[in-house]
Amino acid sequence: MFYGKETERKKLCTMFRSDGQMISLIYGRRRIGKSELIKQVLKETDIKSIYYECKQTTEQNNVESLAELIGEIFDFPKPAFENMEALLRFLFKKSEKEPMIFVLDEYPYLRENSKGLDSVLQSVIDHYKDTSNMKLIVCGSYVDTMKALLEKQNPLYGRIDLTINLKPMDYYESAMFYSGFSEEDKVRLYSVFGGIPYYNRLIDAKKSVRENIIELIASSGARLENEVSMYLNSEISKITNANEVFEALAKGFSRYKDILDQSNVSSGPALVDILDKLMRMDVVAKEAPINDENNRKKSGYFISDNLSLFYYKYIFRNMSRMNIMDPDIFYDRYIADDFETKYIPKCFERICKQYLIRKEPITESIVQNEIRQVKQTGLECYRYGFFSRSGFTCEEGTNRILIELRELYK
Numbered sequence: 001m002f003y004g005k006e007t008e009r010k011k012l013c014t015m016f017r018s019d020g021q022m023i024s025l026i027y028g029r030r031r032i033g034k035s036e037l038i039k040q041v042l043k044e045t046d047i048k049s050i051y052y053e054c055k056q057t058t059e060q061n062n063v064e065s066l067a068e069l070i071g072e073i074f075d076f077p078k079p080a081f082e083n084m085e086a087l088l089r090f091l092f093k094k095s096e097k098e099p100m101i102f103v104l105d106e107y108p109y110l111r112e113n114s115k116g117l118d119s120v121l122q123s124v125i126d127h128y129k130d131t132s133n134m135k136l137i138v139c140g141s142y143v144d145t146m147k148a149l150l151e152k153q154n155p156l157y158g159r160i161d162l163t164i165n166l167k168p169m170d171y172y173e174s175a176m177f178y179s180g181f182s183e184e185d186k187v188r189l190y191s192v193f194g195g196i197p198y199y200n201r202l203i204d205a206k207k208s209v210r211e212n213i214i215e216l217i218a219s220s221g222a223r224l225e226n227e228v229s230m231y232l233n234s235e236i237s238k239i240t241n242a243n244e245v246f247e248a249l250a251k252g253f254s255r256y257k258d259i260l261d262q263s264n265v266s267s268g269p270a271l272v273d274i275l276d277k278l279m280r281m282d283v284v285a286k287e288a289p290i291n292d293e294n295n296r297k298k299s300g301y302f303i304s305d306n307l308s309l310f311y312y313k314y315i316f317r318n319m320s321r322m323n324i325m326d327p328d329i330f331y332d333r334y335i336a337d338d339f340e341t342k343y344i345p346k347c348f349e350r351i352c353k354q355y356l357i358r359k360e361p362i363t364e365s366i367v368q369n370e371i372r373q374v375k376q377t378g379l380e381c382y383r384y385g386f387f388s389r390s391g392f393t394c395e396e397g398t399n400r401i402l403i404e405l406r407e408l409y410k
Contacts, residue, residue, distance in 0.1 A: 003169075003173060003176040003177060003197070004169045004173035004174075004176065004197075005033065005037050005166070005169075005173075008037055008164050008166065009037065009040065009041055011162060011164065012024070012037070012038070012041040012137075012162075012164075013041060013044065013045070015135060015161070015162050016041070016045050016047055016101060016135055018135075019133070020130075020132075020133060021092075021095075021125070021128060021129055021132045021133065021134050021135075021136075022134075022135050022136070022161045022162065023125060023136045023138070023159055023160050023161050023162075024135070024136065024137045024138070024160070024161065024162040024163070024164065025137075025138050025139075025146065025149060025150065025160045025162070025163045025164070026038070026137060026138070026139040026140075026163075026164045026166065027139065027140050027141070027143055027146035027147070027164075027165060027166070028141070028143070028165060028166030028167065028282075029141060029143065029168075029231070029281055029282050029283075030141045030231055030234070031196045031197070031198035031199065031231075032141075032166050032167070032168065032196060032197070033166065033196075033197040033198070034105075034139050034141070034166050035053075035105055035139070036197065037166065038051070038103055038105070038137060038139065039051065042101065042103075045101070047099050047100065047101050047135070048073065048098065048099070048100055048101070049100070049101035049102070049103065050066075050069060050070065050073055050091070050100070050101070050102050050103065051103040051105065052065070052066055052069060052102075052103060052104060052105065053105045053106055054104060054105060054106045054107060054108075054109040054110035055109060055110075056109045056112070056113075057113065058113055059083065059084055059110070059113050059114040059115075060083075062084070062110055062113075062114075063081050063083060063084055063087055066081075066087055067079050067080065067081055067087065070087075070090075070091070074094075083114075084110070084114050084117065084120065085120045085123075085124065088120065088121065088124045089124055089127075091134065092124055092125075092127075092128040092132045092134050093128070093132075095128075095132045095133045095134040096128070096131050096132050096133065098133070099133040099134075099135065100133065100134055100135065101135045101136075101137070102134060102135070102136050102137070103136075103137045103139065104136070104137070104138050104139065105139045105140075106139065106140055106141065107138045107139060107140045107146070108140045108141075108142040108145040108146070111145070118149065118154055118155045118156050119155045121138075121155075121156060122155035122156050122159060125156075125159050126159075142235070143235075143280055143281060143282075144235075144280060147280075150163065167195075167282065168194055168195030168196055168282065168305070169195035169196075169197065170195060170351075170354045171186075171187070171190045171195075171350075171351045171354055172354070173195065174189075174190050174193075174194070174195045174200055175189075175190065177197070177200035177201060177203060178200065178203050178205060180205045181205070181209070183369065183372075183373055184373065184376060185208075185209045187344060187347070187348055187351065187373070188209045188344060189203060189209055189212070190306065190347070190351070191306055191310075191343060191344050191347035191348070192213055192217065192306060192307065192310045193216075193306060193307055194305055194306030194307055195306075196305075196307065199216075199224065199227075199307060202216055202223060202224070203216075210331065213331070213335075214327045214328070214331055217307070217310065217311065217315065218314065218315065218322065218327065218330065218331055218335060219322065219327035219330070220322060220323045220324075220327075224307065225315075227307065227311075228307060228308050228311040228312075231283075232283075235277070235281055236274070236277060236278075241263075241265050241266075241270060241271075241274045242274055242277075242278065243312075243316070244263035244264055244265055245259060245263050245265065245271070245274050245275065245278065245284075246303065246308065246312040246316070247262075247263070247312055247316065247317065248262035248263040249284065249301060249302060249303050249309075249312070250303060250309060250312035250313040250316075251313075254300040254301050254302055255297070255299075255300060255301075256271070256296040256297065256299060256301070257297070259271065259275075259301065275301060282304065282305065283303065283304060283305040283308050284301055284302070284303055284304060284305075285301070285302060285304035286299050286300070286301050287299065287300045287301075287302070288300075306347065310343075313338075313343065314334060314335045314338075314339070318330070318334050321334065322334075345377070348373075352370075355386075355387075355388065361388065361390045361391045361392055361393050362386060362388045362390075362391075362392045362393070362394070362402075363392075363393045363394060364393065364394035367384075367386060367394055367400065370384070370386070371384055371400075382399065383399055383400060383401065384399060384400040384401075385400070385401050385403065386400065386401070386402050386403065387403050387404075388402070388403075388404060389404070391404050392404070
């Protein structure tokens with residue numbers, strides 16, 4: 001099943017229906033669902049499409065693989081192309097007669113081994129801009145590389161018609177993956193696996209939250225045991241610094257000076273670099289005063305990717321213990337109590353904040369659901385406050401106040 005990303009899906013559908021040539025850039029971290037989004041939209045169109053996942057190999061090897069695919073799709077013998085430029089010109093020329101969708105997934109792999117590919121692509125796009133009906137999608141997981149395609153000094157600057165930076169799903173979209181669990185367990189699952197579709201698809205509805213956590217992340221040989229470290233290693237050269245910073249953040253140190261002191265990172269500039277990199281990767285976020293965003297002393301940093309937070313809080317420092325202990329004993333001794341009393345409440349705060357950025361007005365059902373969840377934590381509240389930028393369809397009561405965005409300016 002494909003869940004969420006309705007806004008992005010509609011944008012791509014609109015692009016496919018448009019006349020003439022259109023170029024789209026889609027990027028986001030690994031496992032975020034870029035490929036699944038594209039494949040889903042391709043299922044919804046009758047336009048002939050070529051979807052190619054670029055390989056970490058030579059340009060000619062990629063050209064050969066693409067040529068085979070082109071022959072299969074158009075039902076003619078495998079064509080011969082001297083290089084990627086010749087192949088691109090062939091497809092763009094062919095799209096003059098009939099609309100075509102061409103997807104280059106993991107474009108950075110192809111770019112790495114095809115000298116001057118950005119310039120080649122720019123030349124082809126410009127040459128056929130008034131005659132082709134090509135809908136080209138350039139997609140990739142290396143966020144820095146993909147963002148560089150949008151910069152002024154890049155040959156493709158000004159040629160991109162649609163840019164989609166795919167972000168993790170919020171709690172409400174993520175919970176669709178495990179709809180059969182109780183409301184409390186949905187919060188527990190989201191606090192561990194976050195808004196990454198790949199992780200959420202691994203959750204087994206027949207097992208408890210505890211069993212899912214143990215089998216997927218908190219046991220030796222677990223499916224996601226090395227997921228966080230593999231992702232970081234693929235993006236960051238000095239992984240030691242990243243591990244230091246993550247450990248400090250997982251312990252609750254959020255201020256720049258405290259992170260520097262706790263992490264043993266060699267210098268202030270080195271810490272700035274690693275924090276900037278982690279923020280671009282969407283695994284760390286910064287909270288700063290709205291009127292003083294660049295003041296490091298007043299800014300706070302936190303791990304925004306839930307699986308990374310869980311990993312560095314419970315797994316990373318206890319890896320040796322986990323590898324030799326019984327999984328249930330390890331969970332009870334190093335995870336269970338802190339997870340329920342400290343970890344989940346903190347993640348629940350973020351879920352509440354997500355309400356503020358959703359477009360739909362808050363209904364009576366949402367209010368009652370939130371009050372019920374708070375009561376189930378054991379907290380006794382005599383009054384509840386709800387904020388919404390999009391208003392409410394319910395009324396205030398003796399036990400609750402409802403505050404809309406415009407009221408903050410009174």
